[in-house]
Amino acid sequence: MADEQETGNTDAVLAEMTGIERAAILMLSLNEDDAASIFRHLEPKQVQRLGMAMASMRDFAHEKVVAVHRQFIDDIQKFTNIGIGSEDFVRNALTTALGEDRASSLVDQIILGSGSKGLDSLKWMDARQVANIIQNEHPQIQTIVLSYLEAEQSAEIMSQFQDKVRLDLMMRIANLEEVQPAALTELNEIMEKQFAGQAGAQAAKMGGLKAAANIMNFLDTNIEGLLMDSIRESDEEMAQQIQDLMFVFENLIDVDDRGIQTLLRDVPQDQLQAALKGTDEGLKEKIFANMSKRAADMLKDDLEAMGPIKVSEVESAQKEILSIARRLSEAGEIMIGSGGGDEFL
Template structure:
């Protein structure tokens, strides 16, 4: 029986980072190849933030993992339980849940849940000929980034209408969701049922648009505003775009700056208003601000798509910090917690 170890001072992600860094670059890279983008980003961030980890702490993390392997392996425990136990111990409950879903649930999912495991282009091909209301329900059920990419692969003439339908979607009856789930099961494999009927709404529409390319976002919003100006305005109020960072307080900007690379910041600021640039400069040391100005001045012409990509990356970090309560984002409709 494995002995109990004292509670670690590191978070689950940090323990995972310590464990992987102790394996060496080649082995760590092999493990990361089996993880999704979000998991890789979180563990990568933990790796980058770790400083002065003592040999004692490394030994404790390795002992924890070794104890679990010795305790669980070949004792008749089910494979699924073994995976859950190892991941939760190595990564912590919160971090492990998403990975457990990806490993254990994704392989057997059906219906709506199964769509989350498909490439957005494949999802678009599957639903493009369905009734627009069905498509809106499906898009509302997906994660915003996957939904945005799926929407971009659907015909342009449908996109504004779908955002309107998503924004006005006020929940779906469980029976209707179950029926849709069964329809999709005939095209997919696995097993799962809808967990919630609370999908759709103005916030969902805004979240999806936040992940769209700027040009497509503008086209879609123009179409929405033409049909329903009040609804379009409500959607815009819930959206948070790069220029809105000027409304974030100084402490929030400083927190954000610690999370982003200089290369991304330079690219993003190439397309920013002077007011936002000045705010960024004010929240840096004098030397750092001078270097950033020099980088901006010496940076040659860049593609608009590269600027938009950098801005989207920074916005994704800002939303993550807002979700964890570290900063407050002030959107077009005023200051709000996202």
């Protein structure tokens, strides 16, 4: 009985915390060397988000720390074979999760300790820095770089270019299907760094309509609208295909209830409130239905009492929530899709 009560208390405490807050507490519980070892295995954006959460964390309430530790131990105990010290385990797990092409460079970095080189080094740079590096390169090289990097970073880089350049690059990305190993090797030489590991014997799949749609998802709303209009003027069919593959805030209504509940645990209340301002009533009701009655009533009252808010603030909040949704989707915690995709049955 005591165990059940303890578990209930832990769940209640965890429910009030976002995933990033739990991760920050766990990381701050480690010594610096162990924390650094974990950081080395994260993506640049993950390092940035987690580092900011750790630096800004001030609330170290005992029950929160205990709840995070207990959940971590419970999760660890679910696995009977964690593959410690097994190179094959790491290699196979990464390949299964990411695919052979994408996993190969990560395996080299983690197992061989080769560090970030070539194209991978760009992932750790500021968007403006990358834009400055590639601005005078041939558009085809720029296209490969933008297709290789994560969509969110590529969107930030594209924001540094002029409208005409953005249009040309987005259409090139949408038309790109694969890149030959020789081209990747040449590009890494242009970056004046040796690529981490080998490019592989097969052509690398990158670019395409889905890549273009993913980048569009992360662009500022005004830039996204102007760019989509320009693409439509040049190629109406391509514009429609990209539009169909994009995941916008209103598409959250198609996410199942369990997915919405998972998403809401990671979304700050003030961000959700701003995002729902002026949103379709159907989506609002779906959000309310997946909250406790008390929380839903409070949110409704806050929305009614909320004064005017800039459209740009609403759009910014919605994009932040979409970013969280995409991260959860990539982690396999929720399932999102759009009208044009065949990603699941």
